[in-house]
Amino acid sequence: MRITFHGGAQGPWAVTRLVAVAGEGLAPVARLRVDAGAAEEAPDSVWRLAGVVGHARYATRAEIDTLAAMQPPLARPEATCAALIPIRKSPAWWALAQDERRAIFEETSHHTAIGLRALPAVARRLHHGRDLGEPFDFLTWFEFAPAQADAFEALVAALRATREWDFVEREVDIRLVRD
C-alpha cells in the first residue's frame, strides 16, 4: 500500500514542531494530510513524501508474533498526537549485507526491544521510500495519546543513542496534533 504525506495548508493534523535532526530539513508547513493510494497532486502541498507499507525485513518470527500481540491499531480516538519522522540512512548502511544490518539493528542496538517497551501506548507504521526513488528511505509514523508524549520522547532519545543511528544521515522530526 502506497501512502503519501502532504505537508501544506490543509489536512486534519496540525504541525506543532518541525526540526531537522540530521542533514537537510523540510520547509515549514502548518498542516499534514495522509493519503492512501495514488500520490495525486495536491495544489496546496509544499512538500510530498511517499512510501510503501511492505513486509518486515529484519524482525524474526518471535518478534513479529510479539509485536502483533502488543501493537495497537492506528486511528484510535484517544491518540490525538502523532509523529512523522522521515529518515535516510548512509551509503555505508546500504553497503552492508542483510545479516550485518540485522545484527546492528537488533543484537547491537536493540531497536525492537526498546520499541516494545513503548507498546501498547504507541501505534506505528513503517513506510519504505528508497526503492521509489524518494528522498527518504523510511517514513516512520507514530500515534499516541497526549499523556504518552514524554514516554515517546524518551523512546526517540533512546533509539537516537544507538549504533544504528550512526548510519542515519538525514532525519526530520515532525510532531502533530489532531484537532
Ligand code: HEM
Ligand atoms: C524499523 C519496531 C519506534 C525508526 C523497525 C522494525 C521494527 C520496529 C520491528 C523492523 C521492521 C522490519 O523487520 O523491517 C519499533 C517499535 C517502536 C519503534 C515497536 C515503538 C514505537 C521507532 C521510532 C523510530 C523508528 C521512534 C524513529 C525515531 C525505525 C526505522 C526503521 C524501523 C527508520 C527501519 C530500519 C531499517 O529498515 O533500516 N522498527 N520501532 N522506530 N524503525 Fe522502529
